[in-house]
Amino acid sequence: MGKKLGPDLFDPGELKPLPEAARRNRITVVLGAKGTGKSFWTKTDLASSLQSRESLYVWDSEDEYGGQIAGRRLVEAPHPEAMDWAKSAGAPPVSVRFNAAPRDQAHVAAAAAWLTPPSTVVFEEVHKVCPHGTPPEWFVNMVSTARHRACSLYLTSQRPARVPKDLVANADRVVIFRLGNEPDRRALFASLGDPRILTDTPDLELGQHLLIET
Numbered sequence: 712m713g714k715k716l717g718p719d720l721f722d723p724g725e726l727k728p729l730p731e732a733a734r735r736n737r738i739t740v741v742l743g744a745k746g747t748g749k750s751f752w753t754k755t756d757l758a759s760s761l762q763s764r765e766s767l768y769v770w771d772s773e774d775e776y777g778g779q780i781a782g783r784r785l786v787e788a789p790h791p792e793a794m795d796w797a798k799s800a801g802a803p804p805v806s807v808r809f810n811a812a813p814r815d816q817a818h819v820a821a822a823a824a825w826l827t828p829p830s831t832v833v834f835e836e837v838h839k840v841c842p843h844g845t846p847p848e849w850f851v852n853m854v855s856t857a858r859h860r861a862c863s864l865y866l867t868s869q870r871p872a873r874v875p876k877d878l879v880a881n882a883d884r885v886v887i888f889r890l891g892n893e894p895d896r897r898a899l900f901a902s903l904g905d906p907r908i909l910t911d912t913p914d915l916e917l918g919q920h921l922l923i924e925t
């Protein structure tokens with residue numbers, strides 16, 4: 712395919728943008744305590760928004776994307792030859808699940824999406840890609856150039872305080888489920904400024920959420 716798969720793949724300076732007409736992307740951040748409905752909501756939303764010509768990649772760090780998702784069966788990315796696999800993934804749409812070990816599979820999922828637009832990528836519990844709250848450079852570049860690669864992103868996390876602020880601030884949609892932890896609520900309020908984050912999110916029930924569209 713002639714494209715290198717190293718961290719430079721996501722360098723904005725290296726990218727040849729797709730034609731305007733091919734661009735379609737949306738960044739959705741899904742936050743809430745464990746077991747409050749984030750993955751359920753994400754799968755349901757995928758089922759209604761994924762287009763038939765789009766490839767789907769799921770970095771499944773919680774190991775919960777079995778069976779059919781959005782009417783598709785996800786195939787497993789081979790490990791440890793995932794990079795070689797990504798180089799040959801040239802016939803979209805494909806639907807692939809990457810498990811969380813090794814952590815580089817997150818990078819490979821993103822690389823595969825860059826090589827097969829249009830695509831949707833789900834990063835489950837995205838704070839695991841951002842140790843100490845700091846995302847790697849490839850991740851920052853990936854998010855900032857996703858639009859140019861017709862890539863939609865779903866980023867979920869049960870630790871909002873460890874999700875980079877910029878990521879939340881740049882999302883098109885933030886979906887917030889119950890948040891029992893006050894530092895998480897305060898961190899999110901600091902990013903989004905919606906007072907309902909402080910007043911409403913402690914009492915949401917399973918599946919209930921706030922939707923903040925920007």
Ligand SMILES: Nc1ncnc2c1ncn2[C@@H]1O[C@H](COP(=O)(O)OP(=O)(O)O)[C@@H](O)[C@H]1O
Binds near residue numbers: 743
């Ligand atoms: N809206 C809903 N209606 C019914 N069951 C739900 C709903 N949302 C989540 N669940 C169920 O609750 C459990 C936890 O949901 P899940 O989405 O896995 O939580 P999270 O991803 O936030 O940890 C799952 O068994 C899921 O099927």
Ligand SMILES: [Mg+2]
Binds near residue numbers: 749750773
């Ligand atoms: Mg989940």
